[in-house]
Amino acid sequence: MTGVIPADLIREQIKAQMAAGAQQDMIGKVNAFVDERCIPLEPKFLQGSFKALKPELDKARAEAKKRGIWAPWIPRAHGGLGLSLPEYAKVSAALGRSPIAHYALNCQAPDVGNMELLMSHGSEDQRARWLAPLVAGSIRSCFSMTEPEFAGSNPVFMETKAVRDGADYVISGHKWFTSAADGSAFAIVMAVTNPDGKPHERASQIIVPMDAKGVKLVRNIQIMGDVGDDYASHAEMRYDKVRVPITNRLGAEGAGFTLAQERLGPGRIHHCMRWIGICDRAIDLMCKQAASRMIAPGVPLGSKQAVQHMIAECRAETDAARLFVLDAAQQIEAKGAHEARVAVSAIKFHTAGVLQRVLDKALQLHGALGMTDDIPLAYWYRHERGARIYDGPDEVHKTVVARQLLKGYGLKVE
Amino acid sequence: MTGVIPADLIREQIKAQMAAGAQQDMIGKVNAFVDERCIPLEPKFLQGSFKALKPELDKARAEAKKRGIWAPWIPRAHGGLGLSLPEYAKVSAALGRSPIAHYALNCQAPDVGNMELLMSHGSEDQRARWLAPLVAGSIRSCFSMTEPEFAGSNPVFMETKAVRDGADYVISGHKWFTSAADGSAFAIVMAVTNPDGKPHERASQIIVPMDAKGVKLVRNIQIMGDVGDDYASHAEMRYDKVRVPITNRLGAEGAGFTLAQERLGPGRIHHCMRWIGICDRAIDLMCKQAASRMIAPGVPLGSKQAVQHMIAECRAETDAARLFVLDAAQQIEAKGAHEARVAVSAIKFHTAGVLQRVLDKALQLHGALGMTDDIPLAYWYRHERGARIYDGPDEVHKTVVARQLLKGYGLKVE
Amino acid sequence: MTGVIPADLIREQIKAQMAAGAQQDMIGKVNAFVDERCIPLEPKFLQGSFKALKPELDKARAEAKKRGIWAPWIPRAHGGLGLSLPEYAKVSAALGRSPIAHYALNCQAPDVGNMELLMSHGSEDQRARWLAPLVAGSIRSCFSMTEPEFAGSNPVFMETKAVRDGADYVISGHKWFTSAADGSAFAIVMAVTNPDGKPHERASQIIVPMDAKGVKLVRNIQIMGDVGDDYASHAEMRYDKVRVPITNRLGAEGAGFTLAQERLGPGRIHHCMRWIGICDRAIDLMCKQAASRMIAPGVPLGSKQAVQHMIAECRAETDAARLFVLDAAQQIEAKGAHEARVAVSAIKFHTAGVLQRVLDKALQLHGALGMTDDIPLAYWYRHERGARIYDGPDEVHKTVVARQLLKGYGLKVE
Amino acid sequence: MTGVIPADLIREQIKAQMAAGAQQDMIGKVNAFVDERCIPLEPKFLQGSFKALKPELDKARAEAKKRGIWAPWIPRAHGGLGLSLPEYAKVSAALGRSPIAHYALNCQAPDVGNMELLMSHGSEDQRARWLAPLVAGSIRSCFSMTEPEFAGSNPVFMETKAVRDGADYVISGHKWFTSAADGSAFAIVMAVTNPDGKPHERASQIIVPMDAKGVKLVRNIQIMGDVGDDYASHAEMRYDKVRVPITNRLGAEGAGFTLAQERLGPGRIHHCMRWIGICDRAIDLMCKQAASRMIAPGVPLGSKQAVQHMIAECRAETDAARLFVLDAAQQIEAKGAHEARVAVSAIKFHTAGVLQRVLDKALQLHGALGMTDDIPLAYWYRHERGARIYDGPDEVHKTVVARQLLKGYGLKVE
Secondary structure, three states: OOOOOOOOHHHHHHHHHHHHHHHHHHHHEEEEEEEEHHHHHHHHHHHHHHHHHHHHHHHHHHHHHOOOOOOOOHHHOOOOOOOHHHHHHHHHHHHOOOHHHHHHHOOOOOHHHHHHHHHHHOOOOOOHHHHHHHHOOOOEEEOOOOOOOOOOOOOOOOEEEEEEOOOOOEEEEEEEEEOOOOOOOOOEEEEEEEOOOOOHHOOEEEEEEEEOOOOEEEEEEOOOEEHHHHHHEEEEEEEEEEEEHHHEEEEOOOOOHHHHHHHHHHHHHHHHHHHHHHHHHHHHHHHHHHOEEEOOOOEOOOOOOHHHHHHHHHHHHHHHOOOOOOOOOOOOOOOOHHHHHHHHHHEEEEEHHHHHHHHHHHHHHHOOOHHHHOOOHHHHHHHHHHHHOOOHHHHHHHHHHHHHHHHHOOOOOO | OOOOOHHHHHHHHHHHHHHHHHHHHHHHHHHHHHHHHHHHHHHHHHHHHHHHHHHHHHHHHHHHHHOOOOOOOHHHHHHOHHHHOHHHHHHHHHHHOOOOHHHHHHOEEEEEHHHHHHHHOHHHHHHHHHHHHHOOOOOOOOEOOOOOOOOOOOOOOOOOOEEOOOOOEEEEEEEEEEEOOOOOEEEEEEEOOOEEEOHHHHHEEEEEEOOOOOOEEEOOOOOOEOEEEOOOOOOEEEEEEEEEEHHHHOOOOOOHHHHHHHHHHHHHHHHHHHHHHHHHHHHHHHHHHHHHHHOOOOEEHHOOOHHHHHHHHHHHHHHHHHHHHHHHHHHHHHHHHHOOOHHHHHHHHHHHHHHHHHHHHHHHHOHHHHHOOOOOOOOHHHHHHHHHHOOOHHHHHHHHHHHHHHHOOOOOOO | OOOOOHHHHHHHHHHHHHHHHHHHHHHHHHHHHHHHHHHHHHHHHHOOOOHHHHHHHHHHHHHHOOOOOOOOOOOOOOOOOOOOOOHHHHHHHHHOOOOHHHHHOOOOOHHHHHHHHHHOOOOOOHHHHHHHHHHOOOOOEEEEOOOOOOOOOOOOOOOOOEEEOEEEEEEEEEEEEOOOOOOEEEEEEEEEEOOOHHHHOOOEEEEEEEOOOOOOEEEEOOOOOOOOEEEEEEEEEEEEEEEEEHHHEOOOOOOOOHHHHHHHHHHHHHHHHHHHHHHHHHHHHHHHHHHOOOEEEEEEHOOOOHHHHHHHHHHHHHHHHHHHHHHHHHHHHHHHHHHHHHHHHHHHHHHHHHHHHHHHHHHHOOHHHHHHHOOOHHHHHHHHEEEEOOOOOOOHHHHHHHHEEEEOOOOOOO | OOOOOOHHHHHHHHHHHHHHHHHHHHHHHHHHHHHHHHHHHHHHEEEEEEEEHHHHHOOOOOHHHHHHOOOOOOOHHOOOOOOOOHHHHHHHHHHHHHOHHHOOOOOOOOOOHHHHHHHHOOOHHHHHHHHHHHHHHHEEEEEEEEOOOOOOOOOOOOOOOOEOOEEEEEEEEEEEEEEEEOOOEEEEEEEEEOOOOOHHHHEEEEEOOOOOOOOOEEEOOOOOOOOOOOOOOOEEEEEEEEEHHHHHOOOOOOOHHHHHHHHHHHHHHHHHHHHHHHHHHHHHHHHHHHHHEEEEOEOOOOOOOOHHHHHHHHHHHHHHHHHHHHHHHHHHHHHHHHHHHHHHHHHHHHHHHHHHHHHHHHHHHHHHHHHOOOHHHHHHHHHHHHHOOOOOOOOHHHHHHHHHEEEEOOOOOO
C-alpha cells in the first residue's frame, strides 16, 4: 500500500464507525425489549398454548414497532430496518435469549425466509399480495418441503408433483415438518415440475394459499411431547390436486433448489446466532442458580468445582462459536452465500453441537428444576435437539466441509 | 480348596442351574408380553393421556397375571414371583424396552419401592391396609421426599416437619417431584421428627393417606413439556397440618434416611436395568431404520459409515453396562445393599451416561422422525434426561465412589 | 429343565468351583510377582534400553519359573500352565499393571501368538525347532504382516510375494511394524503365494529364520519418540529373495488369513485385559497422588471435586469394560473364536477407548509429573495410543459389529 | 455518534488499513520461510538430537534475518519487528505449523518471555548484558519456577529461597521443568525473598548466570520418552547457595508473581496461536493422507465418511478457536493483560482442548504411520499433551473464568 489515502476509503470507514455505534444502540434496545417484554411472557409460553398467549404477543409486537426495532433484517424499502447480515446476526443473538423474541420482532423462521424469497424472486403481484402483509405481521406463512417418505438429508429425493394444466399447476403430495402451517395464510411448496431434469433442476417453489381447495393440514405432529398450535407447530400436510395459477411460481421453473440454497445461507446464520443467544441465556441461568441455590446451609451451589467448570466450559465454547458465526456472516456479506457455503456448513454443525452441550450442562446444574418447564431450559433441551437435524443434519454438513477441503488436495468425493 | 464336595454346595449349584433355566423361560415370557401387549399400546401412551390408556392397561395387567408374570420382584409370600435381584434385573431390562411395561407387571417406581418398605418395616396393620392392595395392583402410592427449596442432592437438608400431638403426628411442609401422586391412595412422606438429632437421624417416613385433611396436590409439574396425569405425573404437594396416627410411621423414629438408603440400593438396580432395556430398544429401532430407510434410490441409511459406527458404539457400551449392573446386583445379593453401595453408585452414574449417549445417537440416526412422538425415542430422550439427576445426580455418585477409593489410600474426603 | 441331576453336571460344577479357588490363588501369586519383581524394574525400563535391562529381566523370568507362574496361557503339554482363556484373561489384567510383566512371564505379544500358531498348525519338526525354545524363553520371534505402502486396516491388500522355486519359497517384500524383530530368531511372514486366489485365499504364513540370506532389518522405526531396541522395538523389514523350504509354511497354502484371524481372537482378549490392567494401575497411581500430593498446605489434591470425579469415572468405566472383556473370553471358550468374533470386535474398540480416556485423566491428575517418564503413565499414554490402531483400527471393528447387527435386520453392508 | 469526523480517527484507520496489508505480506513471508526452511528440517529434528540439528538451524536463523522476519514480536527499539500482539498472533500460528519455526525466528518460549521481562523491568545494565544478545540470538535463557515438591497449579506454594547477605542474594532450592536450561546463559529464578509477606508478595525474580557457583543441572528430565538436549529439554535444577548480586533482581522485591502474571498474558496468546498453527498443519496432513492413501485398489481413504467427518470437525473447531484467541489478543492490546485475564484463561483451556482433539483425530486417520516419528503428529501428540497442564492446568483456568462470572452474580468463590 502506498501513502495515498483514497477518499472512498475514508468515507467507508467513517460509515463503519458510525454503524458500529448505531448497532450497539440497536442491540441495547433489543436487549431491553427482550428483558422487559419477552422474558416475562415465558411462563405462559412454556406452559400454555400459543393461541392463549397471542393477545399479549400482539401487544409486544406493537411495542416493538413503537420502539423502532421491528423487522430488523428486512430492507428499509420493504418496511424493515435494513440491517446488514453481520449486524442482524448480533440482533438475532440478543433475541435468542427468549424463545418468543424473534416472533415479537417478526423475524421468526420460516416467515423471514419466505420474505427473502419474495423480495428476491417475487413478482410485483406476489409481493403486493404476500410480502407486504408478511412484513407488517398481519399474516403468517410456511415452507413445505420435507416429505415423510424421503430422507430430508437428501433434498432432491421427493415425490410431490406440480403438473401443468392450462394456466395452472395441479399439485399433489405429502409433506411434513411444515412448520407453523397452522394459521398460515400461504405455504411455499416445493414440488417437482420437471421430472426429467437433472436431480437439482426438477423442483420449483410455488405459492399455495392455505385456503385453496385440496390443501389439508393432516395434523400438527407431536414433537418432543408438544402437539403445539398456531405458530408453534409443525404440520403434516396433504396436497390433493391443489390448483394454483402458474404465476404463483417463484423464480424460474426448476429453480426450486437453487432458491432453497440461497435462502439457507443467511437462514443458517440466523439460526446459529439464535442458538448463541440461547447459550447466553443458559449461562445466565446457570450463574444465577449457582449464586443463589444452597446445597447445604451457607454452601452455595457455585462453590462446587464441578459447577464452576461447567460454567466456564459453556462460556468458552459459546464465545468461540459466536465469533465463528459472525465471521461466516461477514463472509456471506463480502462474497455471497454461494462462496461462503462451506463456512456456513461449518458453523451449522459446530454451533449446533455447542448448543447441545451447553444446554445439557445448564440442565444438569439445575437438577430437578432443569427438568421442569418453570424455566426455559427443558424447552430448549428438547426442541433444540432438532438443531443437529433441521436445515441439514450434522452428517451432511460435515461431508460438505470435508469435500471442499479435499478438493483442494485433488480428491473428489461424492 | 480341598477335594471334599459338600452336599450343600451341590444342592445349591443344581438349584442355580435350574433357576437359570427357569429364568430364561421367564425372560422369554416377559419379552413376548412386552412385544404383544405393551409395544402396541405405545402410540396411545406417547400421544394421549394416561387416563385414556388406563382401560387397555388394565387389560394388559390382567393378562400379565394370567401369564404368571405379575409382580416378579415381590416375594411369593406377598403375592409376587419371588425372583432374586439378579433374576429380576434381567426381567427389568426386558420390561425397559417399552415405557409402559413395568407398569403392566406392577413393578413400576415408586410403588415397588414402597412395597419393599412396607414388607421390611411395615407393621401387620400397615401391610394389611396398604401392602396387599398395592401388590394386587388395586391401588397406587407415591413417595414424597424432595423439596423445591432444598437441593435434592443433599437429602438431610429439608423442612417438612412432623410434630407429635397426642397419638398423632401433625405434618406440615412443601414437596415436589412426588411422582405419581395424582391418583395415589397414600404417600410415604419424609418429615423431620427429631430436629435436634444428628443430620442423618432427624427424619422419619410416615404413611399419609391422600384423602387426609390438609393434603394438597398443588399441581402436576410440567416436566419436559408434559403435565402428565395419573401415574404418569410428578406432583408439587403441600401438607398443611395433616394429622395421621403415630402408628403410621414406618420403622423407628429418626430412621427415615436409613430406610431411604436401604430402598435405594435395589431401586437403582431396577432403574439401571430399565435403562439397559431402553438402550436395547433404541438399538433395535436404529437397526430397523438403518435397514429400511432409503437416503437415495437403492441406498439404505445403514450403508453410511457414520450410521454403522453409531450403532456399534451403542451396542458395545450398552452390553458393557449391562454386565456392570448385573455384577452390582450380584453384589447386593451376596453382601447386602450397604456393602454394595459404592458399586451401586458406580453403575448409577455410569449407566445414566450410557443411556443418554445411546438415546442421543438413536435420535440423530432417525432424523426428523426421531424428534416426533411417533416412536418412543423422543419421549425417552427428554424424560430420561432425568436419569442423571433423580436418585442422586452424577456429581454425588461420583464423589461417593471416589471417597471410598481414596479411603483405601488413607485420605478422608467430605 | 427336569428335576433329574446328571452326575456329569455335578462333577463339572465342582471342577469349576475348585478352579475358581485355584485361580484366585494364581492371581494372588501373579500380583505379588508383579509388585515384587516387575514394578521395581520400571524406572530402568522407562528410562533406559531394553538390552541394559535384560539381565535383570532374565532373573525375573527365572523367578517366575520358580514360582510356578511361567507361560500361564500355554497348555501343560507344551510346557505352560494350561489356563483356560477366561482364567488367563484375569492373569493378563494382573500382568498389565506393569509394562514388563507379560514379558517376565513369557506371554508377551507377538511370541504368544506365534506359539499358538505353532501349536495349532506347526508340523512336528517346526514345533521341535521353534516352539520348544519359544515356550522355554530361550528365543524370541516376530510376526511380519503389515506393509508400509498398504493400509493395515485392509489385510488382503499386500505385495510381499513367496514364489515357489523347487522345494523352496523365494520371498520378496517390504514390511513394517514387525514388532520385536530386533533380536528375534525367526519371523512368521505373511506373503502372497496364490496371487490368483480369492482375496482372502492368496497369502500364506511362512517361518523365516532371521539369519536367512536376504532378510534385512532396515531400521527400528521411531515410534512416539522411542527407537527402542531388542524386544521393545518395531522394525521395518526388507525381504530380498529370501529362500526358505516350502516345509516352513504353517498350515495350508493360501490359509494365511484364516490362520491370522484365528490367532487374533484370543490375542485381542489378551490385549484388552492387559489394557484393563493398565487402567487398574493408572487408577492406583491416581489415588496415591490424590491422597499424598498437597496443592496448598494441608489441602490434598484429592479434596478437589474435579479430581474425585476423574477417579470415579475411570473406576466405573474400567470395571464395566473388564466384565465386557471377560464375557467375550467366555464366548470364545464356549463357542470358538469365529462365533465370538463380533463380541471380540466390540470389546476391541470399546476397551481401547476406555484405556485412552483413563490414561488421559490419570495423566492430567498428575500434572507435570504425568508428562515425565518417572512413572509409567506417559509411556502408556503415548504407546497405547496405538491400541485404537493395531490389530484393526476402531473404524474397522465398529463396521464389523454394525454389519453383523444389520444382517439380522436383512441389510447386507460391505 | 455525530457526523463530525475527527482527523485522528481517520489517521488511525488508515494506519490500520496499511498495517493489514503489511501484515498479510509478513504472514506470506513467514509461511514461505516455514515451508522452505523449517519443514524440510523436521525429519532430523524428530529423529535426532537438537545439537546435531543446530548448524542447520543456525543457517535458517541467518536466513530469517536476511528475509527481514527475525524476532517479529520484539519492539524495533530492541532489534525486532515491533508487531502488535494481534499481528504477532497470526505470525505465531504460521510458525506453529512446524515444531522448529518459532526457534528459527527467535520467538521461542521461554526466551521471548524473558526478553519481555527484561524490556519491561530490566535495568540498563541487565538489558545490555542479557537482553541484547538474547534478541540477537547469540545466547539462550531459561525460567526456573516450578518445584517438584509443590503443585505447579499453585504458584505461591514454593520453597526456593533467596536470602540477602550483604550486596548479594544467596539462593537455595530445587526446581524442575526449567525448560531449555541445557545450554542457557542465564536463568530467571523465582525465589522467596520475603517469607513473611502476603502469599502473592513473597517471591522475586532474579537473574542467575548458569555458570554461577552452586548452579547444578541435575538432569534433563525424560518427558514422554525424550530426554532431549540443548534447547529441546526440560531440566531438573538444584541451586545450592548460589550467590548473585542484589542488582540481578528484576523489578521490586516481592514482585515476582506480579511480573510472572504480566508475562503470562501475551505468553498464552503465543502458545494458543502456536497450537492453532499445529492444528492447521495436522489438518493439512490429514487431507494429504486422505487424498493419497488407498485403502483398497482405487479407494482413497478420504472416501470414507468417518474420515471426512474427522477432517470437518477438526477444521471447524480450529477455525472457531483461532477467532477466539485473536479476540483475546485484541482485548490485551486494547485494555491490557490484567483486564483481559479472564479471556486469556478461557482461550488457554479451550484451545488446549481443541489441540488435543485435533491431534488425536489426525493421528487416528494416519493409522500406524501416525504413531511413527516419520511425520510430526506423534511428536505433538505426546509433547503437546502438556498444553492442558503447563502455564496453568485446565482446572485452574476454568475456575478463574467461573469465579469472574459468578462475581457478577454476587457470589465470591475461592
